[in-house]
Amino acid sequence: MTRLTIDRRALVLAGLAIAVAPLAPALAQKRKELVLAFIPQENPEKLQGDIKVISAWLAKEIGVPVRGFVGSDHAAAVEALRNNDADISFMGALPYVIANTETGAEAVLAEVYRGSPTYTxxxxxxxxxxxxxxxxxxxxxxxxxxxxxxxxxxxxxxxxxxxxxxxxxxxxxxxxxxxxxxxxxxxxxxxxxxxxxxxxxxxxxxxxxxxxxxxxxxxxxxxxxPIPSHVVIARKGLDPALKAKFVAAMLKLNEPQNVALLKHVYSPDGYVEADPKSFDGVRELAKAYGLMK
Missing domain, CATH: 3.40.190.10 (Periplasmic binding protein-like II)
Incomplete structure (x- = not known):
């Protein structure tokens, strides 16, 4: 566990607003796989095993290779989306609103956990x-x-x-x-x-x-x-057809024959399509703390 001073925290947040040159569009288009970024909200070693399982299942459903990795933190996941190093990320509402503002990332799915779309x-x-x-x-x-x-x-x-x-x-x-x-x-x-x-x-x-x-x-x-539940977000510019296939596959996790796989994506009850307006309160609180303009 490391101590993070207020100055360090400011640097981390500032890093989200610095435009880093993305992969060349031609290179991004040539990549014939879907890359998923996960955050280490639980044991990263457990996540590595979960990623292998859900990536293999998604690859069969979508019809393209799927690869996942665990980022060091939320900021790293946002930067991976910005730089086209990841196409999809699982994250909380705060990093999503920052990613949406800074990179144009889109919320495509929201978790339902213990019967509720919110938690505390x-x-x-x-x-x-x-x-x-x-x-x-x-x-x-x-x-x-x-x-x-x-x-x-x-x-x-x-x-x-x-x-x-x-x-x-x-x-x-x-x-x-x-x-x-x-x-x-x-x-x-x-x-x-x-x-x-x-x-x-x-x-x-x-x-x-x-x-x-x-x-x-x-x-x-x-x-x-109450806080909106965690979300699944897609980077700006992701091929719409591939994004639609991913969303359709993830919604299949709600079906009885697939619910056992939910334990490999942070164990929600299931997923619903995201409502962008549900994050307005998070956005306003982030602004109140100076985390966003």
């Missing part, structure tokens, strides 16, 4: 610790998942703003003693459960990434407002 961010702490309220975290250490994550940073941080403990745009270290970005939900939860930090600001479902023995050892003390 939560603040988790150890059950046997002394932390009982948000105010108890003053001067303490907190781990978030990723600086470009709605449920792994933006919305959990905003919980402290809504409770009058921070102001939007204020350096979080004016309240917390230390702020870390762990690289994913699972990593942040494990750091908190192990006592390396006092709290974790992550998705409401992040405790499910702990072992069955660890789960009873943690609890949540605050919850954010």
């Amino acid at each position: 961010g939560r603040i988790f702490v150890r059950r046997d610790g002394a932390i009982e309220s948000l105010a108890d975290l003053k001067g303490k250490a907190i781990a978030f998942a990723d600086p470009i994550s709605e449920s792994g940073y933006l919305y959990p941080l905003d919980i402290f703003v809504e409770n009058g403990l921070l102001k939007r745009g204020e350096d979080p270290k004016r309240f917390f003693g230390k702020v870390y970005f762990a690289g994913g939900y699972q990593q942040a939860m494990q750091a908190m459960q192990a006592g390396l930090v006092d709290a974790a600001g992550v998705s409401q479902y992040a405790d499910l990434l702990l072992t069955p023995d660890q789960q009873p050892q943690v609890k949540w003390i605050a919850e954010s407002k």
